[in-house]
Amino acid sequence: MQPPVLSPYQSLMAATPVVHRAVSIDGRTTHYWVYGPDDAAETVLAVHGFRGDHHGLETIAAHLVGVRVIVPDLPGFGISDPLPVSDIDSYVGWLSGFHGALGLDRSAVVLGHSFGSIVVAATVAAGLDTRLLVLVNPIAAPALQGPRAVGTGIAIGYYRAGAVLPKPLGLGLLRNPAIVRAMSVAMLKSHDRDLRRWVHDQHDRYFSAFANRTSVLEAFRTSVTHDVSEYAERIGVPVLLIAAEHDDITAVPEQRALAARLQDAELVVIPGVGHLVHYETPGTAAGAVLRRMADTPAKAKRGVARKTTRGGRTVPGADQAGADS
Numbered sequence: 001m002q003p004p005v006l007s008p009y010q011s012l013m014a015a016t017p018v019v020h021r022a023v024s025i026d027g028r029t030t031h032y033w034v035y036g037p038d039d040a041a042e043t044v045l046a047v048h049g050f051r052g053d054h055h056g057l058e059t060i061a062a063h064l065v066g067v068r069v070i071v072p073d074l075p076g077f078g079i080s081d082p083l084p085v086s087d088i089d090s091y092v093g094w095l096s097g098f099h100g101a102l103g104l105d106r107s108a109v110v111l112g113h114s115f116g117s118i119v120v121a122a123t124v125a126a127g128l129d130t131r132l133l134v135l136v137n138p139i140a141a142p143a144l145q146g147p148r149a150v151g152t153g154i155a156i157g158y159y160r161a162g163a164v165l166p167k168p169l170g171l172g173l174l175r176n177p178a179i180v181r182a183m184s185v186a187m188l189k190s191h192d193r194d195l196r197r198w199v200h201d202q203h204d205r206y207f208s209a210f211a212n213r214t215s216v217l218e219a220f221r222t223s224v225t226h227d228v229s230e231y232a233e234r235i236g237v238p239v240l241l242i243a244a245e246h247d248d249i250t251a252v253p254e255q256r257a258l259a260a261r262l263q264d265a266e267l268v269v270i271p272g273v274g275h276l277v278h279y280e281t282p283g284t285a286a287g288a289v290l291r292r293m294a295d296t297p298a299k300a301k302r303g304v305a306r307k308t309t310r311g312g313r314t315v316p317g318a319d320q321a322g323a324d325s
Helices: 011-015 053-065 088-101 115-125 146-164 167-174 178-189 195-207 214-224 230-236 251-259 282-295
Strands: 018-025 028-035 043-047 068-074 107-113 133-136 239-244 265-270 310-314
Touching: 018 088, 028 053, 028 088, 043 053, 043 167, 053 068, 053 088, 053 107, 053 282, 088 167, 107 115, 107 282, 115 133, 115 214, 133 282, 146 167, 146 214, 167 178, 167 214, 178 195, 214 239, 230 251, 239 251, 251 265, 265 282, 282 310
Parallel strands: 043 068, 043 107, 107 133, 133 239, 239 265, 265 310
Antiparallel strands: 018 028, 028 068
């Protein structure tokens, strides 16, 4: 593989301390990375999306200056051990165990991007306590219904073929560079050439880092058979939704509908970007998180949530490529 493409946020990344650690959860190893000062007053636990690994959230972590940000590789992705079965209950059990193993409490903000938004929402709905739940590009509506149903069916067929074909053919299909690039091109909205080269390079390097074909297929099925709206009525903590104007996976009206179902929600819509907020506008996303963290003190008591849904506040996409480097 060619040398890595330089990140538009390279100087900020280089100034951010990072430590790689590992912990055993139910006998399986989860690798995680801690960004920022280890003794910071604020902690964010961040869960990445489907087929990615911790690298996908590095840019948001770097923009959360002064905050300790913990980013694990999801089980079965990156270098973390896979779960016996990659269903939603198993992910909930894993995240609850990981949170407990690190000694985190409700003062730690919990953040999830894309598929990670489903995992964290389900876990909070199941009882994980946090002062603030942040959902970036949340999967707000069922993928098997509505206009995305046909595309989802095709994708299910792709992952099923990757799992059942002879191993060399199946892995070749799942890791096919042309297919990975097509996925990357479809999601990326920026016209900045340097940013586009870097995002494609990130997907080329990390989008195929998974433990085995079965866990990928099971994780994909989990990602399309569940969504955040399924857990909305059981989420009693404040929620910040960071959506994108041109997200092809969940449209803004669906994000507004989800926000309206949550007890205490704020919806921020970033213009001019799609499903890759964490790559294209990480500074804008991090700014929204820092502001809401300041408005949601760590010592606030649970159970005082109020209906404060704010229907789609749009924030400027301030961090164009290189603006934060």
